[in-house]
Amino acid sequence: MAKRNTLFIRIVEGKNLPIKDITGSSDPYCIVRIDNEAIIRTATIWKTLSPFWGEEYNVHLPPSFHTISFHVLDEDSLSRDDVIGKVSINKEALAAKPQGLDGWVNLTEIDPDEEVQGEIHLQISVLGDIPRILRCQVLEARDLAKKDRNGASDPFVRVRYNCKTHESAVIKKSCYPRWNESFEFELDDAPLDTPLSVEVWDWDLVSKNDFLGKVLFNIHRLQSAHQEEGWFRLVPDKPKHSQHEGTLGSLRLQLRLRDETVLPSGHYQPLTELLCQSVGPHLNGNWPDLIMLVDETTTAESRQEVASNLVKLFLGQGLAKEFLDVLFKLELDKTSEPNTLFRSNSLASKSMESFLKVAGMQYLHRLLGPLINRIFEEKKYVELDPNKVELKEAGCTGLHRVHTEAEVIQQSTSLLQSYLSELLHAIVQSASYCPVALCQAFQQLYQCVNKRFPEPEYRKVKFIAVTSFLCLRFISPAIMSPKLFHLREKHADARTKWWCRTLLLLAKAIQTIGNLDTLTCCSKEPWMVPLQPAIQLGITQLKDFIIRLVSCDNSEDLGLQQRMSLQCGSMEKEGFILLHRTKDKSMLMTSPFKKYYVSLNKDTLSYARTQHSKKSSFISLPRIRAVEKVEEKSFGSANVMQIISSRDNGLVEKLYLDCKSVNELNQWLSALRKACSHNTDTLSSYHPGIYKGDRWSCCHQKDKADPGCDKTKHGVTLQEWYDPLDPDLESQLIYRHLIGVRQAMRKKYQEMIKPEEEDDRETFEGEKKLDGVTRLFSVLQDLQNSHTAVEEEERLKSRNFLLELQT
Incomplete structure (x- = not known):
């Protein structure tokens, strides 16, 4: 028996966001946090107060999570990003609506006193008879909020009971302090309903101290148990009334928690x-x-x-x-009516769409990857609609002369024809490597439709049935939103709007080809007429491709192929990344990271200086004991992770990876955690800092072999299209x-x-x-x-x- 928490997240759009830039607009993006730990960053939508994201994620979580929050920020290239507001939803609110939440939620002001995180380890006991003594032993804390510029805090504890207050020592530059101090209060002269308050604060020399969270205890209940010990989650103070309530805009979210x-x-x-x-x-x-x-x-x-x-x-x-x-x-x-076949969101349509995403994503990446990369690298301005041409964006033809509208449209037509030609050539060539599962599904679909509508006037229907899935529900959406299909990992810069228009026009062209009809499109959007010859040629090429696809003799055992390639799953991931391996060396003062090509397969994590290098190092996956994040202050980067593994001699070795973004960080964390999910010798705690000088930077412990000051968070993973199938979970969901x-x-x-x-x-x-x-x-x-x-x-x-x- 196993407990599985899966959270479906769809960040749809925002509206009425406040102006943050001198241009009279904003450049908003979202950071998604689970219990204050950033796991997702959306794309930045430039120059808008009503952004549309449409990004979807499935996150696997441990049952102990408490809150999901969405922080909206305005991206700035020259200064620190401006904070706009946030939406926070606790686990209880999600669990109360098993059908999910779907609607607009107002953004609220981010109050520093409410941005608390972490836990504190306490032992509280009642001693003696007369007089009775309340003893509060403050042991340690972990994962406290970072309030100082150095990426840490200077925490101390303030214990209050019956108008009396005690304070602990200040632990400098640590989010994982250890105090081991005791404080005592007399119980006999206090009312029964008097609570014990344990507050954690960040000490500041110049400005006022920052609140880090608190825990309240009912002493009347405690007296019957005599003692209570454990880790207690810090909670915020009572929320203050926001003067900006209702003026920060709102987010439309879709959330569904599956326990x-x-x-x-x-x-x-x-x-x-x-x-x-x-x-x-x-x-x-x-x-x-x-x-x-x-x-x-x-x-x-x-x-x-x-x-x-x-x-x-x-x-x-x-x-x-x-x-x-x-x-x-x-x-x-x-x-x-054959013209409406598979155009609705029926179970058949949705199943075929899901089948393409699960069984055909590697095919899609091979098919579209080179073209999408070319479009993003060339950064060409493309527009066919005369009403939308922006001459200043198109640039100049010479030293001073700006492009005319006709020149922009002619250049755009040439570019789109080139992109479309490359795409159609790739589709035709893909018949040789299209997965057997997809070929047989399309073959079956083609034959069923041909049998149902054999009349000559419906001779195109069998082709449209295939293209309605291949083009309209698979290739075209991937062109319009390459990030959602993992074709682009990083977010583009402010010129994204040019590329978005290029991708949209290309997707329109492939949709028209998929409909096998140029007249309808050109009559509704006459500015598409310049592409008509290329579209007409594309229709012929696409029909020839479908005939080849459905005529292949796929005689191999498809069931065996599916079980081998899909049931076992593949957690493969690769790419260039900055890497540092410690072995037994001390941490270097200068930047220790060097660029390596890192590759993850079902057995090992390997890395080499180049992609095709014969000399490489590797870590066997069964030896990995933890995969966790590293504190920002350790390397001056917020996107560093560590891989803790054991060597043959039993010693622990750490490998540090510096990722380009929070999304890349969590993709690697997620892939490695899933690949090592069946490892037995995993750590329950770890150090989020580094051992530098003679102590750990996180908790200041001097013992290098100290087991760790924070619990591992190995249960948080992102669900990806290449995840291995989980038959028991799918059966449970059905x-x-x-x-x-x-x-x-x-x-x-x-x-x-x-x-x-x-x-x-x-x-x-x-x-x-x-x-x-x-x-x-x-x-x-x-x-x-x-x-x-x-x-x-x-x-x-x-x-x-x-x-x-x-x-």
Whole structure:
């Protein structure tokens, strides 16, 4: 049994943001934090007060997280970025809405007294009879907020009880201080409801001290237990009323928290077997099958998630082709007008879309990567619409003469024709390396549509069915938003708007080609006419490509291929990165980082000076004991991570990687944590600082072998398209969905199986007992009983634990 917390995040857009630049606008971006730890940075949207991001993430979290917050900032190239505001949502608010949150949320002012983080280790006890003494032992703290310019704080503790106050010593330049001090108060003369307050502050010589957080204790409850010890989360002071409330703009967010209890594999086997049988060819044409019922009862809000879960489950079982085949036939049976085929967001459309993203992303990267990089590197201004041409952005033809509108459009047409030609050439050449899974899915789709609409007047429909997915739902969205498809890792600079327009026009052209119709597009947008010859040639090339694609003889075992390539998964990641390996050396005073090409595969993390160097060093993944962030003050960079591994002699070795951005940092952290998820000898604590001079920079401990002052956060990972499949989790997610629509399924099932003739009722009842849908309800009930038993066991453990504390 395992606990899985998955948080879906979609940062949609913002509106009414305040002006931060002298241009009368702002350049906003978002930083997403989990308990004050930055995990995501969105793209910067330039010169707007109503930015649209549309970025989606799935984050796997440990059950202990408390809050997710969205900080909106204005990017400045010459000075520190301006803070606009934030939105904070706690775990309880997310858990209270299992269907998720979707709407506009007002930004609030960022109050330093509310920006607290970290935990404090305390031991509180009641001693003696007369007089009774309250003793508060302040041991240590960890992960405190950084309030000083040196990237640390100077913390001290202030303990208050019954109008009396004690203060600890100040620990200089540390977010992981250790005090080991005790403070005592007399209890007898204090009212029963008097709380014990433990506050942590950052000491400042010149300005006022900064508040770092506090913990309150109910002494009346404590007296019955006599002693309480542990790590306590610091909380902010009472929030102040903001004078800017309602004036900082708002964010539109979509959030959904999934707290799953995943049972051992054996519990899901009956459900998996039943689903696999439901796509078998022997059931087609018999009683209404299970997939049809799922299709009929899945709502529009949950369709994308259900489609993704089903695709991953059938991919893991090597039955994705059979599953999609059933959906294609169900969709075709419901469609009478061929021009609307697969244009809605049906379960078939969403499943095929998910299938392309899971099974075809490597293909997409190989197909589009060179062209997207060329567009970003050339930085050419492109515009065809005369109403949108900006001559000052287009530059000059000579020393003083500015381009004319006609010259801009002519140059843009030439560039777009060049980009389009390169893209179509890449698509035609991709027939040789298109994955077998994709080829067979498109082949099946092409044949099903051709069989359903064989009439001559519908001869284009079978091609459009393929292009509606390949071009309109896969290639075109990736061109318009390369970052969302991992085609671009870093954010572009202020000239992004030029590239966005170039990408949009190119995506429009490929959409027109995918529709196999130039007239409609050119009649609605006449300024697209200059591209018409290139588009017409592209239609011919695309049709030839589809014929080649669906005519391939893919005779190899597709199911085996899917299981080998997808069920096991691939956590491969590579790229140039700044790296420093300590071994037994002391930390250098100068910058120790050098550029290496780092590569992660299923067994090792290797690095060399060049991509194709024969000489390289490597770390075996089973030897990795922790993968964690490093404090900013350690190297003067906020994006440094460390890989802690063990050597043959048992000594610990650290490898430091300096990443270009918070996104690259978290991609490497996430990939390594997932690749090492089954390691057994992992650390529970680590040092977020470095050993420099004769002590750790984080907690000032002098013992180099000290086990660590902060707990590891190895549970936080980002879900990526290349993640290995998790059959148990997918089965659990499908089970949860089916339980939620069980009553709707029963009702729909009764409608679908009602016999037309009364005389057939006896035969029908005999078959009903054996059909797959009836067995499904039994399987779901068994799984629900198993979950109930597990939850009851957890409740008993919690109750017994509380009883032990009281005794």
